[in-house]
Amino acid sequence: MGALLLGLMLAGCGVGWEGETSGEATGEVMFRSMPNPADDLQQAAQVTHSQGRQWTVPENATTVMVYRLTSDCEGYQPEPVQVAEAGALDQTVALILAEQPFPEFTLSGYRVTVDPDTKIVTIDLRVARTSRRVLNSLSLCEQKAMLGSLKETLVNHPDWEIEAVDFTNRGHRLIL
Known part of the structure; x- marks a missing residue:
């Protein structure tokens, strides 16, 4: 009775017995892999988001390679984006920051300064006082998606x- 009940429970969970001989289970369990429904939604959102950026091409546009974090959080994938030539660096920073979908994390603003002598860009992020999360609470993957994408994009643009x-x-300098 207990084996029958266990078998019914496992069958209801997508688990079945494999390799039965003369009506007895051999004890090997077969697990069915269910696709993650979020994968399709994430792909659709990325395609829609990418198409949305490509519909509006400004006059005197220039192409900037924006480096986006790969899905495994290990590297960056370049993607060409059109921005106006005037203020291209500022627009690129704005684009990358606007694309960060972190729950309960809100920026109230930011400031970009470029030191022409040292060729160092400083991005001063302003976390909203109403934000439930702070920069230090972002996961490593979230930090790489936002800060790493900014760094890779800006450093790798030859112009x-x-x-x-x-x-x-x-x-205050960020120590993450």
Whole structure:
């Protein structure tokens, strides 16, 4: 009776017995892999988001390679994006920051300064006072998605000749 009840429970959970001989289970369990429904939604959102950026091409546009974090959080994938030539660096920073979908994390603003002598860009992030999360509470993957994407994009653009990117929070250097 107990084996029958266990078999019914396992069958209801997507688990079945494999390799039965003369009506007895051999004890090997076969697990069925269910696709993750979030994968399809995430792919659709990325395609829609990417298409949305490509529909509006500004006059005197220039192509910037925006480096986005890969799904395994291990590397960056370049993607061409069109931005206006005037203020391209600022627009690129705005685009990357606007794309960060972190729950309960809100920026109230940011400031970008470029030191032409040292070729260092400083991005001063302003976390909203109403934000439930702070920069230090972001996971490593979230930090890489936002800060790493900014750094990779700015440093790898040949026309800007940027050597380093520093991040501050309301003027205080970020230590993450």
